[in-house]
Amino acid sequence: MTYAPAPAPTAEPAPQTHPTLTLPAPFATSPDPPSLLTQGAEAIIYKISFLTPSTSCALKYRPPKPYRHPTLDKRLTKARLLAEARVLVKCRREGVRVPAVLAADWEAGWVGLEWVEGGTVRGVLDGWVHREEKEGAEGEGGKEKEMLDLMMRVGRAVGRMHEIGVCHGDLTTSNLMLRPFKKGKAKREEKDSTRDTVAPTQSSREAVRAQLAAGKGTVSAERETAMTAESTAPAPAPVTQDTQEGREKEDTAGSPTLAGDIVLIDFGLATQSSHDEDRAVDLYVLERAFAATHPAAEPLFREVLRCYGESYKGARVVLKRLEEVRMRGRKRSMLG
Amino acid sequence: MASVQTFYLPHFPSNPIYIALFKDVSNASFLRQQLLDANTEFDYAFLDATMILSSTHLLAALFRTLNDSLHNRLKSRTIHSEIVFSLSPNNNIAEAFRRFGISATTNSLIAVKISMSPPSPSNPLSIESVQSHLTRVVQGTQMVFSDETLLGLTDLERLRKVYKLDSGKVGGGGAGKKGRNGKEESVVNGMNGFEDEVDGRLEMESVILGIMALKGS
Ligand SMILES: Nc1ncnc2c1ncn2[C@@H]1O[C@H](COP(=O)(O)OP(=O)(O)OP(=O)(O)O)[C@@H](O)[C@H]1O
Ligand SMILES: [Mg+2]
Numbered sequence: 430m431t432y433a434p435a436p437a438p439t440a441e442p443a444p445q446t447h448p449t450l451t452l453p454a455p456f457a458t459s460p461d462p463p464s465l466l467t468q469g470a471e472a473i474i475y476k477i478s479f480l481t482p483s484t485s486c487a488l489k490y491r492p493p494k495p496y497r498h499p500t501l502d503k504r505l506t507k508a509r510l511l512a513e514a515r516v517l518v519k520c521r522r523e524g525v526r527v528p529a530v531l532a533a534d535w536e537a538g539w540v541g542l543e544w545v546e547g548g549t550v551r552g553v554l555d556g557w558v559h560r561e562e563k564e565g566a567e568g569e570g571g572k573e574k575e576m577l578d579l580m581m582r583v584g585r586a587v588g589r590m591h592e593i594g595v596c597h598g599d600l601t602t603s604n605l606m607l608r609p610f611k612k613g614k615a616k617r618e619e620k621d622s623t624r625d626t627v628a629p630t631q632s633s634r635e636a637v638r639a640q641l642a643a644g645k646g647t648v649s650a651e652r653e654t655a656m657t658a659e660s661t662a663p664a665p666a667p668v669t670q671d672t673q674e675g676r677e678k679e680d681t682a683g684s685p686t687l688a689g690d691i692v693l694i695d696f697g698l699a700t701q702s703s704h705d706e707d708r709a710v711d712l713y714v715l716e717r718a719f720a721a722t723h724p725a726a727e728p729l730f731r732e733v734l735r736c737y738g739e740s741y742k743g744a745r746v747v748l749k750r751l752e753e754v755r756m757r758g759r760k761r762s763m764l765g
Numbered sequence: 766m767a768s769v770q771t772f773y774l775p776h777f778p779s780n781p782i783y784i785a786l787f788k789d790v791s792n793a794s795f796l797r798q799q800l801l802d803a804n805t806e807f808d809y810a811f812l813d814a815t816m817i818l819s820s821t822h823l824l825a826a827l828f829r830t831l832n833d834s835l836h837n838r839l840k841s842r843t844i845h846s847e848i849v850f851s852l853s854p855n856n857n858i859a860e861a862f863r864r865f866g867i868s869a870t871t872n873s874l875i876a877v878k879i880s881m882s883p884p885s886p887s888n889p890l891s892i893e894s895v896q897s898h899l900t901r902v903v904q905g906t907q908m909v910f911s912d913e914t915l916l917g918l919t920d921l922e923r924l925r926k927v928y929k930l931d932s933g934k935v936g937g938g939g940a941g942k943k944g945r946n947g948k949e950e951s952v953v954n955g956m957n958g959f960e961d962e963v964d965g966r967l968e969m970e971s972v973i974l975g976i977m978a979l980k981g982s
C-alpha cells in the first residue's frame with residue numbers, strides 16, 4: 430500500500446464502490462467493481478464474481494505488509510493462506526459445511542472462497558435479543574423453539590468439525606453463518622415432502638440439468654429457457670444465468686426464518702488437532718461470544734453444548750475439559 | 766446443430782476461450798498424434814470428456830491456466846498443455862496427459878482453444894475459424910458443451926479415483942458399485958444428507974476445485 434496525497438475535491442465524486450486498495454492481478458480488472466466486505470488486520474475480503482459473471486466468490490486477500498521483510502512476509506502469507514485452504518478442503522472432503530476453495534494463489538496472497546449466502550449467527554442472536562427486549566418472553570413460543578433448533582444445528586456443526594480433527598481457533602458467533610436453504614431445497618430431514626412442490630413439471634433429470642447449469646443457483650423455468658436459447662446461439666459466457674439481484678431478492682423474500690444450514694467460516698487460525706484442550710478452548714471462545722451478546726443467551730448456549738455432547742464419540746470428555754478451561758479463564762480474569 | 770461456444774472468464778476479458786464437444790469420435794488416435802507431433806495447426810487442448818465433471822470444473826482449470834500464464838508460471842510447453850496439467854491433482858505432467866488428455870481410445874472429446882487476444886478483424890482466430898477447422902479434422906458428432914451433456918458422459922468412478930475422493934465422505938460409501946457413467950445415480954450415499962445427484966455432483970465439484978487450487982503448494 431502506498432500513501433497517496435488526498436485528492437483535490439472535484440465536482441463529481443468518484444463512485445464509492447471502488448476502494449482505494451488495489452486488488453491482486455487479475456482481479457484488478459474486474460468487469461464490475463468488486464465490493465469490499467471487511468478489512469481485518471490480516472486479510473481483506475472482497476465480493477467478486479468468479480468463473481462466470483453470476484457466480485459470487487469471497488476473495489480473501491492478504492496484502493503485503495510493508496513493515497515486514499519482503500521474504501519473510503511472503504513466507505508467512507503463503508503459510509497462513511495454505512494452512513487455511515488445506516483445512517477448508519479437508520472439511521469439504523469430510524462433509525463438514527464450510528465454504529469451498531474455488532482457487533488460490535499463495536504467491537499473490539489470495540484465496541477465492543465459495544460465497545455463502547445468509548448472515549452470521551451473531552446477527553441472528555442480536556435480532557433475537559432485540560425482539561425479546563421489545564416483546565418480552567411471552568407469546569413467541571414458536572420463535573423460541575426455532576432458536577433452540579438453531580442451537581442444535583450449531584452444536585452439531587461444531588461437533589462434526591471436531592470429530593474430523595479440526596479445531597477452529599476463533600470460534601465466535603461471527604464466524605458461524607446461517608445459510609438459508611436453497612429455493613427448491615427443503616431442510617434435509619424434510620426434503621422428500623417438499624422437493625416435488627418446487628418443480629412439479631420437471632423430471633428429476635431436468636431438475637438436475639437446470640441446477641447444474643445454474644451452478645449453485647436454483648431451478649427456474651425462465652432460466653431453463655434462457656439456457657436452452659443460449660446453448661443454440663452461444664453468446665459470450667453461455668453459462669451465465671441468474672443475476673446478482675435475483676439472488677439477493679431470493680434471500681430476503683418472505684419472513685425471516687431460522688431455517689438453514691450452519692456454515693463455519695474464517696479458518697485463518699484453525700489447526701488440525703484432536704486434542705481435548707483445543708476443542709474445549711473452541712467451546713469456551715464460543716461461550717464467551719454468546720455471553721457477550723446478552724445474559725439471556727445463556728440457556729441457548731446450554732442447548733449448543735447439549736447437542737455438541739451428543740454429536741460424536743469423545744464429545745463428553747471435551748465438555749468435562751471445558752469446565753477446567755472455564756475455571757482457568759475465571760482465575761485469569763480475577764488476577765488480571 | 767451444435768457449434769463451438771465462446772466463453773470469457775470475468776477477469777480475462779481479452780482471452781476468448783473456444784470450447785467444442787464431440788461424441789462418438791472415431792479418429793482419436795490421429796488427433797492425438799497431431800499433438801505428439803506438435804503440429805502447429807493443432808494448437809488445442811484435447812480433453813477426454815469423460816474426465817470433466819461440469820463446466821465449472823473446466824472453467825476452474827482454465828482460470829488456473831490463465832492466472833499462471835499471467836504470472837509466467839506455466840509448468841508445461843504451451844498454454845494448451847497447461848490446461849490438461851491444471852486439471853491434475855498432482856505435478857506429474859505425463860500422468861495428467863494420460864488421465865485428462867485425449868487417448869487413442871477416446872470416444873468423447875472436448876477441444877479447447879484459448880486466444881491470447883480479443884477477436885478483431887486482424888485476429889486470425891475466431892469462432893468461425895475454430896469451428897471450420899474442427900469440423901474438418903474431428904470425425905464425430907458435435908454436441909453442445911453443457912452440464913446437461915456432461916451429465917451423461919462423466920466417468921464418476923474414475924474421477925473419484927483420480928482425485929482420491931474415497932478417503933473422505935464425498936464420493937465415498939457405496940459409491941464403488943455405481944455404474945461407469947453414473948447416469949441418474951447418486952454420487953454420495955445418504956449418510957451426510959447429500960442425497961440426490963445434484964448435491965452429490967456439486968459437492969464433488971467443490972472438493973475437486975479445492976484440490977486443483979492447492980496443487981503444487
Ligand atoms: N465465504 C464467504 N461467504 C460470504 N461471506 C463471507 C465469506 N467469508 C467471509 N464472509 C463475510 O466476511 C466477514 C469476515 O470474514 P472472515 O471472518 O473470514 O474474516 P475476518 O473477519 O477478517 O477475520 P476475523 O474474524 O479473524 O477478524 C464475515 O463475517 C462474513 O460476513
Ligand atoms: Mg471473522
